[in-house]
Structure formats: C-alpha cells, structure tokens
Amino acid sequence: MSYREAMRAAMREALQNDARVVLMGEDVGRYGGTYAFSKGFLAEFGSERILDTPLSELGFVGAGIGAALGGLRPIVEIMTVNFSLLALDQIVNTAALFRHMSGGQFSVPLVIRMATGAGRQLAAQHSHSFEGLYAHIPGIKVLAPATVQDARWMLAPALADPDPVVIFEHAGLFNLEGEVTEAPEWDIAHARVRRAGSDVALITYGGSLPKALEAAESLCRDGIEAEVLDLRVLRPLDEETLIASVRKCRRAVVIDENWRSGSLAAEIMARIMERAFYELDAPVARVASEEVPIPYPRHLEQAALPQPEKIIAAVKGLYA
Amino acid sequence: MIEFRLPALGADMEEGTLLEWKVKPGDVIRKGQVIAVVDTAKTAIDVEAWQEGIVHRLIAEPGQKMPVGAVMALLLAPGESPPTPEAGVAETGTTAAVAQEDARAEARRRISPAARRRAEALGVDLDTVVGTGPQGAVTLADVESAAHAHASRAADSHAQSMRAAIAAAMTRAKREIPHYYLCEEIPLAKALAWLTSHNAGRPLAERLLPASLLLKAVALALRRYPEFNGFFREGRFVSASQINPGVAITTPQGLLAPALFAADTKPLTVLNHELCELVARTRAGRLTDAELREATVTVSNLGDQGPQAAFAVIVPPQVAIIAFGRILERPWASEGRLEAIPTVMASLSADHRVSDGHRGGLLLREIAENLQHPEEMEA
Numbered sequence: 001m002s003y004r005e006a007m008r009a010a011m012r013e014a015l016q017n018d019a020r021v022v023l024m025g026e027d028v029g030r031y032g033g034t035y036a037f038s039k040g041f042l043a044e045f046g047s048e049r050i051l052d053t054p055l056s057e058l059g060f061v062g063a064g065i066g067a068a069l070g071g072l073r074p075i076v077e078i079m080t081v082n083f084s085l086l087a088l089d090q091i092v093n094t095a096a097l098f099r100h101m102s103g104g105q106f107s108v109p110l111v112i113r114m115a116t117g118a119g120r121q122l123a124a125q126h127s128h129s130f131e132g133l134y135a136h137i138p139g140i141k142v143l144a145p146a147t148v149q150d151a152r153w154m155l156a157p158a159l160a161d162p163d164p165v166v167i168f169e170h171a172g173l174f175n176l177e178g179e180v181t182e183a184p185e186w187d188i189a190h191a192r193v194r195r196a197g198s199d200v201a202l203i204t205y206g207g208s209l210p211k212a213l214e215a216a217e218s219l220c221r222d223g224i225e226a227e228v229l230d231l232r233v234l235r236p237l238d239e240e241t242l243i244a245s246v247r248k249c250r251r252a253v254v255i256d257e258n259w260r261s262g263s264l265a266a267e268i269m270a271r272i273m274e275r276a277f278y279e280l281d282a283p284v285a286r287v288a289s290e291e292v293p294i295p296y297p298r299h300l301e302q303a304a305l306p307q308p309e310k311i312i313a314a315v316k317g318l319y320a
Numbered sequence: 321m322i323e324f325r326l327p328a329l330g331a332d333m334e335e336g337t338l339l340e341w342k343v344k345p346g347d348v349i350r351k352g353q354v355i356a357v358v359d360t361a362k363t364a365i366d367v368e369a370w371q372e373g374i375v376h377r378l379i380a381e382p383g384q385k386m387p388v389g390a391v392m393a394l395l396l397a398p399g400e401s402p403p404t405p406e407a408g409v410a411e412t413g414t415t416a417a418v419a420q421e422d423a424r425a426e427a428r429r430r431i432s433p434a435a436r437r438r439a440e441a442l443g444v445d446l447d448t449v450v451g452t453g454p455q456g457a458v459t460l461a462d463v464e465s466a467a468h469a470h471a472s473r474a475a476d477s478h479a480q481s482m483r484a485a486i487a488a489a490m491t492r493a494k495r496e497i498p499h500y501y502l503c504e505e506i507p508l509a510k511a512l513a514w515l516t517s518h519n520a521g522r523p524l525a526e527r528l529l530p531a532s533l534l535l536k537a538v539a540l541a542l543r544r545y546p547e548f549n550g551f552f553r554e555g556r557f558v559s560a561s562q563i564n565p566g567v568a569i570t571t572p573q574g575l576l577a578p579a580l581f582a583a584d585t586k587p588l589t590v591l592n593h594e595l596c597e598l599v600a601r602t603r604a605g606r607l608t609d610a611e612l613r614e615a616t617v618t619v620s621n622l623g624d625q626g627p628q629a630a631f632a633v634i635v636p637p638q639v640a641i642i643a644f645g646r647i648l649e650r651p652w653a654s655e656g657r658l659e660a661i662p663t664v665m666a667s668l669s670a671d672h673r674v675s676d677g678h679r680g681g682l683l684l685r686e687i688a689e690n691l692q693h694p695e696e697m698e699a
Contacts, residue, residue: 250460282453
C-alpha cells in the first residue's frame, strides 16, 4: 500500500464508521483532492459530507471549527502549510483557545490535515515547513505520520481526540510504499525507534525520516551504529523516549526540514540539554534547511534541504 | 596545626601510594576513624587517624607515592582556627588571578560531559587522558580506555611488588630460621559428624566450615604451648599475649595471611563468620593495617583441592606454621579393628631456635585431642 492509499483508506474508514465525520477543503470533492486522497468520496458519501470550499482558508477553517462545536467531527484539508498561514487566526486564536476561553464548556474536536515540505520543485510558496510553528502552540496536538503505517492509523485517534489535532503530511512521502497492519499498533502519544543503534541518535520526523534511515545504513557500513528515532508526535513531545535514546547513544543529531533558527530541532536540543547534558559525549548537532526561501531549481532545492550526505557529515563531525 | 604523616603500615614498609581520601577539608575526624586508603606493596590498607581534629588541607593526591613519614594532610586541633592569608598578598593577587582565570578559560580542554562524569566515577586523572574526539576532545571511550590501561598496569605492578614481598620474606625465613617439621594424622570422624548435625537445618550462611573447627583446635592448643605463638626478634623470642592466627589466603596476586584476633576466645559461630569475612576482604584487597602486622602464628588450610599433606615455610618473625592437607577417607586401625574414616594430615613447621621437636609433637597431639571433642570447642 502507498502512503496516499493509506491516508485515503483512513479517511474512508472514518467517513463510513461515523456519520459525524465530514471532509472539507479546496478541491476535495469534484477534483478528488489535490493529491487524490479523496478520489471517489463525493460519489460515495455525497455533497453534504464532502464539501468543496472557496479559496479562503480563514473562512473554511472557521467553518470547520463551527461544525466541530456544533457536534460534527470535521476533517479540514489545507492544500499546503504555506496556505495554512491564512487560517492562523482561526487555528491559534480560536481552535486552540476555545476550551480555555469557555472555561472548559466547549472543546473543538477538529482535525486539520495539510501537506508540508519541499522536494517537488513547487517553489517557495508551496514548499515550506512550519511544524515547529504549530508545535509552539498549547491547545493543539501536532502529528507527523512518516510511514505508511502511521498514515493509515493516526487519523482515527486524531478524530477521537476532543481537541484540535493538526496532521502534517510530507508531500515527499505520498508515493512511499509500505506494510500496513490490520489494526493500529501505536497510539498518538509516543515517539518510536525506527532503527535501533548504540552510537548516535538521529532524531527526526516526517519527510526526513527516510533520509535519516538511509544515512544510518551508510554509517553502519563505516562502523557507526545509528539509532533513528521518529518523533511522530511533535506536540506534546515524547520526552522520555527522546531522552532514553540520547542516554543510550550519548551523541545526537537532530534532522528537521524547518529552518534552523527557532526550529523544532532547537527545542529538541534544548530538552536534551535540560535532561541529558551529563550523558553527552559530544555537542548535539543538527541538520536543518538552509535559511533561504526554498528555491525552485532542482539542484538548489536539493542543496537547501537536509540530505543523507549532510546527516552523515554531521555524525562524522562528532567523532573527529 | 597537626601534620598527618604516612605511618609505617608494616615492618618492611618504606613507601605507600595514596589510593583515596575518605575525608575532605572541613570534616571533623575522630580518633580511630579511617581517613585514607593507602596501597602498600602487599595490599590496600585503611589508614586511621590518631588524633581528633578538623581536616584543614589534603596535601597528598590520590595516586601519589610517598615515603613513610611524608606529610599527607594538615589537621586543625580541636578549637584551633584556620590561619588567615596575609591581607596584602590577597589584594595584589586579585588582578593577576583574574587574568590567569581568563587564560585558563581559553585554554580549557575539551572534555565531554559524559567523559568528565565517568572520569570522576572511575577516579581517572583527566590530565593524563589523551583525547581522540573532535578538536582533541576527551570522550567517554578515551576515559574508559585510560582507566582500563591504568588498572592493568596497576594490577601488574601490584602483583609484581607482592611477589617481591613474598620472595623477601620466604628467603629470609629459609636463610635465618632453622625449621623442623613434624606430622600427625588426625582422625576426624567425630568432628565431622558433629559438624554435620550442627549444620543440619541451618541456612548456608550460618553453617560451620571444617576450617573454622581446625582453626579453633589450633588456637586452643596454643594456650598450653606458648612457645609457638609469638615473635623471634633481635636474637630472642617473645611470646605474644594474644593468640592471633594468620590465616593463609590465596589471592590472584599471591598469598596473604591476615590475622584472626584472639581466635581461642571466640565461639565457633563468631570465628566462622569472621573467617568468611576475612577471606572476602582479603580477596577484595581491603585489610586493615593491624590484620597484616599482628598475626602471631600462621595456619594454612590447603582444603579440598590441596595435597594430602604440606610442610610450610614459617613467616618471619613468627616461629611456627601449622598446615592441614586434604581431608580424605583413609584406613584407620584402633583397638584391633581396621575401619575407613575421614582423617587429615596436620604438619607443624617450627623454629628450632625457640622450641624442640618434643614440644612440637605435644602441640600436634593437643590439636588432635581437641578435634575428638568438637562440642567442647563450641563456646
């Protein structure tokens, strides 16, 4: 099964199992979804549950919040994370705050899905990564499925959550093929070790996971056993699993497609300093995106992003 | 101000290496408190304080080798106040000290936090560790390999110096002491039967060992034959006021025979416990100074894996050593009947300058007799 198929299966299952689930967003109905995630849904579930919205993120995210408050379980799809900035007021000032501002009387059981990340030559306005920005905000949960299995099984618990959940789907993963189990294996609270190792912890999430795994395989041939930790949940961070990996390996490299300054990687490094400073055998390193708008030309775009070679160089820098 | 000096922790000791301090500046110490552990050629010894006071300054550093009499620490006598540095010196020193501090900060070696912590735990001096990390940083692996190298070097040199100490003592014994040797086969049927019934139903830790029984039998016999318990020094023998048999114990580095104090006065259960504990501490290299110096005679029990009989070399300045071989079932004739019973070969090596074979034979007979009445040795 591909990542795309897994996400489609997850949404279809949600729509079949719960009449309160609706899908809304740009081109989700007649076009079948920008990435074909909802192909055939309009015919199967009808126009009352599959809603093509105008090109107004502020408007339709607000509508989704209203629907959630009214008792539905909406899935709102935003085409890319860049466009979600138009809806930031609804997400940050309304969805994330409603439980607090209403003294616990209302919650917003809303799921917002959005594509993120670069690598497909879509230029700066369609290629950025703002996971760190959303992970900054109390009141929402932030998920980053990086495997086909997680694409298949993270949506249902997100819909079951009484508070807003934002799911980041890295566009570079959509054609990824992988195994899917019959039932969910993991909750949406924990990070997961994708490759066990003993020498250095490669801490990452989302679209950088395959790159970290590729780097780990290469490092293994050079005698360095890298552990690859997939954070999966970016807010709240599973600090215990993170710190356990660092304690075990004593070296860590954080790989994050966000820009370096003020990134999620910076937060993870800070947590390591707080909890595992005396366990470290080298400074914590990171591989992040270059601090430029993601370029359009392929060679420049690739050069701006974390790559296996950069991860390998960062790891080797901890040794000599 | 009291100068605490390295004491002589054995007759032949000329120097020692400080292994660790058990106190730090500011600690109040009592008389008799263990304040440091010092490695001599033989073993690590706890050094006790002879005065009360407050630790003012530790002068010796762990790892430092010193001659006997070297000042190891300065103590303040009870009530004494610490000396104040002269005001003028402190003032002029300030700017220089700041500049020095800056220079040091710049030149601070790169040592990873994990390496620094492990070095502290292992007692590794980071100045001696070569860093192999980025920009010469000392890593955890560097500390561990340095500790490993240091330990194997120390073990080698410790084993060598212990071998040298044994060589010196044994050469002196064979050169100076005119040994004579006697042997007696002792029936143990009654003693072992008594042990078996005594141990029945007791947990493993409380069961009496045959070695404890043999040791008690020797200690009691020595009460009547004091010329085998004491020291021959400067041409004459002085018998010891207490019976402290040194128990021969094998360690990876060589043989040691620390004392079990007043063994004749202790109930068997106490003696048994102290023996087990002494063996454990000897193997761990943690004996007290007195245990190494104050044995008045030696008992060597060669045990289950040993030979049938042994004739041992006296440890100077002692004058006798009693050795037991392996307990075996042997044919035994008594009252016209032959039977198979467990027996042990006991030998006495004694100093002919101090005693004669007749008395030595009586001592062995007394030991044999004691072992026929095990119940009487219990208390």
